[in-house]
Amino acid sequence: MDRWMNFFFLKDTTDVQNSHVGTTDENLDRGNWSSSTDYLLSLIGGAVGLGNVWRFPYLAYKNGGGAFLIPYTIMLAFAGLPLFFLECSFGQFASLGPISVWKAVPIMQGVGVTVVLVSTLVAIYYNCIIGYSIYYLFASFQFPLPWSECFEWSDENCSTQPKEYCNITSANGSFVLVNSTWLNENNATCEGSNIFSISVQSPSEQYWDKVALHRSSGLDESGGVIWHLALCLLLAWIVVGAALFKGIKSSGKVVYFTAIFPYVVLIILLIRGVTLEGAREGIEYYIGTHSDISKLSNAEVWKDAATQIFFSLSTAWGGLVALSSYNKFNNNCYSDAIVVCVTNCATSVFAGFVIFSVLGHIAYISHKPVSEVAQSGFGLAFIAYPEALSKLPISPLWSILFFFMLLTLGIDSQFAIIETIATALQDEFPKYLRSRRALITVVVCVVLYLFGLPCVTGAGIYWVNLIDHFCSGWVLIIAAVLEFVGIIYIYGGNRFIEDIEMMIGKKNCYFWLWWRACWFFISPCLLTIILVWSLVTFSAPSYGTIPYPVWGTVLGWFILAFCIIWIPIFAVFNFAKAKGGILERFRQICSPTPDWGPYLECHRGERYKNQESPQRIQDHEGSMI
Structure with missing residues (x-):
């Protein structure tokens, strides 16, 4: 009984075992990855996500096809990889989460709070998208697939073929509208000027809106909870909670399947896709002869390349810092960063062949150009691609594979x-939370599930789209720019390079030329340009052609402000907490705290030999917050 009381009521005891710490771990307070492969696959799994499949292929097609790979590769080298390596090194060096790691530069502590808040908001809606995938996965165990035809749930606008009518003159001189069926039955013809089409919706589009989402007319009309989606969302959270129940020790094993299986499915779908009629035309649109290098003169193309690289690598979310904090001190985070970044970008390009080979087929059989069937985001994942799969032989099998891959x-x-959130909490309150990792995971999953219920109402898709529009854009770019300012300009770029060399070994000056150029100038300037350009070209959020009400846009700006307001708040708070005059206080909050440095004494060397023990300070003084 005492054991359970201690578990739930957070009493400070020493007899509660750290289930996330192994006997062979280097860091017995926080634990380490069981192997470097666990870490590498977790990074790949975290970086390679839905955007690689449903966003990059469409961006490449829209922005010049194969020519888009030029700005994409340049942005990877100048913006994505430098920030990725910086964050991995930062977390690994101190063995601390995304908030506590800012002991290096206390004035920037609010940046850590901001990225954790953004991760929390993203976790709420991202699991809803996973819930959609689970629903479609279950729905795929039917033949025929429920979105293959206009069944009883459809309305008069649903059709698998365009509806064409002919305006003819009857015997008494009146005008009559007849369809193509009547013309065929009566051996009649229609003059071209009298033919017109009526807009229709495909079965997959109506299934998405009417059956899966029960979508309302807008954000103003929420309706009740859609219980089949609420149950799918619950299942998604149960899977996440179970995988993270023992922290990295359990999730590090699960990712062997979740990180590798998508590649198996992508290969299977590609083999099937390229054998379909019309596949070649689809691939030509994606990256072949339809490539248009002249589009590289358009600034929008470069902005799209930079934002896609930035977001697909999951930089500035706090996740890279959190996952890297569990590395052993001398892990080669440099080679890990290279491998993950290259793998992520190669996956995006490869996924494009998978997507456009099948879209080329659906364009072929529907007698449409590829440009009319190409979509991105929800439209690709839950409308266009499922429609294409429904037209294949043994369509349920292909649909099951596709949605299980999305899952x-x-x-x-x-x-x-979720690891980012849990790590931040246990590092900020180690005295009470570090030994109760399972409790943290359960509480976080339950709370975020409850917060996610509005996203599974009739207006749920509008909430998902609104949060994504405001939380996964400017906030993260602001956080990334401030990371460069804090680590490179305030903490010191040269000092940071020396910290990295303590982990991966001494490197010659030529090795660091590229990284210095990017960290000190190129990367922060590029991100600042992207931020300014995004703000200048801001357009009010909408879901397809449905605009958001004014209060919805205002709420989005409020969410954005709520995330970034903690940056100045914590700067002022730490300034007020410091001692001395104004200049002395400013110096203190721009300098590392006494316990900053390698977590374990055996790694501190001469540079950090006077460092105070992080564990002792945490036990006596508590967190930074």
């Missing part, structure tokens, strides 16, 4: 997000 792609990205 695994999303779920390991969610592992990284």
Whole structure:
């Protein structure tokens, strides 16, 4: 009984075992990855997500096809990889989460709070998308697939073929509208000027809106909870909670499946896709002869390349810092960063062939150009691609594989997000929470599930889209720019390089030329340009052609402000907490705290030999907050 009381009521005891710490771990307070492969696959799983499949292929097609790979690769080298390596090194060096790691520069502590808040909001809606995938996965165990035809749930606008009518003159001189069926039965013809089409919706589109989502007319009309989605969301959270129950010790094993399985499915779908009629035309649109290098003169193309690289690598979310904090001190985070970034980008390009080979087929059989069937985001994942799969032989099999792939792609990205939140909490309150990792996981999953229920109402998709529009854009770019300012300019770029060399070994000056150029100038300037350009070209959020009410847009700006307001709040708070005059206080909050440095004494060397023990300070003084 005492054991359970201690578990739930957070009494400070020493007899509660750290289930997330192994006997062979280097850091017996926080634990380490069981192997470097666990860490590498967790990084790949966190970085390679839904955006690689449903966003990059469409961006490449829209922005010049194969020519888009030029700005994409340049942005990877100048913006994505430098920030990725910086965050991995930062977390690994101090063995601390995304808030506590800012002991290096206390004035920037609010940046850590901001990224954790953003991760929390993203976790709420991202698991809803995983819930959609689970629903479609279950729905795929039917033949025929429920979105293959206009069944009883459809309305008069549903059709698998365009509806064409002919305006003819009857015997008495009146005008009559007849369809193509009547013309065929009566051996009649229609003059071209008298033919017109009526807009229709495909079965997959109506199934998505009417059956899966029960979508309302707008954000103003929420309706009740859609219980089949609420149950799918609950199942998604149960899977996440179970995988993270023992922290990295359990999730590090699950990712062997969730990170590798999507590649198996992508290969299977590609083999099937390229054998379909019309596949070649689809691939030509994606990255072949339809490539248009002249589009590189358009600034929008470069902005799209930069934002896709930035977001697909999951930088500035706090996840890279959190996952890397469990590395052993001398892990080669440099090679890990290279491998993950290259793998992530190669996956995006490869997924494009999978997507456009099948879209080319649906364009072929529907007698439409590829441009009319190409979509991104929800439209691709839950309308266009399912429609294409429904037209294949043994369509349920292909649909099951596709949606199970989406589930695994999303779920390991969610592992990284929840690990970020849990790590931040246990590092800020180690005296009470570090030995109760299972409790943290359960509480976080339950609370976020309850907060996610509005996203599974009739207006749920509008909430998902609104949060995504405001939380996964400017906030993260602001946080990334401030990371460069804090680590490179305030903490000191040269000092940071020396910290990295303590972990991966001494490197010659030529090795650091590229990283210095990017960290000190190129990367922060690029991100600042992207931020300004995004703000200048801001457009009010909408879901398809449905605009948001004014109060919805205002709420979105409020959410954005709520996330970033903690940056100045914690700067002022730490300034007020410091001692001395104004200049002395400013110096203190721009300098590392006494316990900053390698977590374990055996790694501190001469540079940090006078460092105070982080564990002793935590036990006596508590968290930074």
